[in-house]
Amino acid sequence: MRVLLVEDEALLARTIALGLRAEGFVVETAADGRTGLDLGLTGGFDVVILDIMLPLLNGYNVLRELRAADVWTPIIMLTAKDGEYDQTDAFDFGADDYLTKPFSFVVLIARLRALARRGSPARPTVLVSGELSLDPARRLVTKRGEVITLTPREYGVLEFLMQHPDQVSTKDEILSGVWDANYEGGENVVEVYIGYLRRKIDVPFGTKTIHTARGFGYQLLAESP
Ligand code: CA
Helix, strand or coil, X not given: CEEEEECXXXXXXXXXXXXXXXXXXXXXXXXXXXXXXXXXXCCCCCEEEEECCXXXXXXXXXXXXXXXXXXXXXXXXXXXXCCCCCCCHHHHCCCCEEEEECCCHHHHHHHHHHHHHHCCCXXXXXXXXXXXXEECCCCXXXXXXXXXXXXXXXXXXXXXXXXXXXXXXXXXXHHHHHCCCCCCCCCHHHHHHHHHHHHHHHHHHCCCCEEEECCCEEEECCCCC
């Protein structure tokens, strides 16, 4: 099994690489994001282990560029608990799994084997609702051909609604589908994000596609012509 390890902490990279080789993995390493991306783009790996904070190009950008280039190698991200990012952002950005540093080597091996068994995910299909389209592979949202820039969380809420077309999703369903299980804030955050989305996907276009089913939740409908 071929593993690409993108990690800039030299000692940690060497330790992981040695350990993986001892387990029979073939390991190539990259100490910065740019080199990691170039190697990853060859598509010649079964799994990529990707650190987030990297010189030249951070892990999220490496991940995004790989997916944008249609490279679907499973990726496990290494996150630091005290990092500037929420760990679950790794999933928001399309990683297949993540491990928080410091992690146990045994756990890393188990996760790698599980990911390799699962194989490369298929390219997800583009979701369409009327004039609105969402391409999960490129994390690209457009309406009438115009690109709409969303934050990862806004994107998550929209993707959830588009995955459940024409049905009313309760705040609770949206919350558990989009937010981390450990999220302890109230359901009102869903309302807030629905508001942000409306300002981006409806207001500028003079449409009304996100409907409120009072007391129940929200529903995305294709606008009538
Ligand atoms: Ca790092």
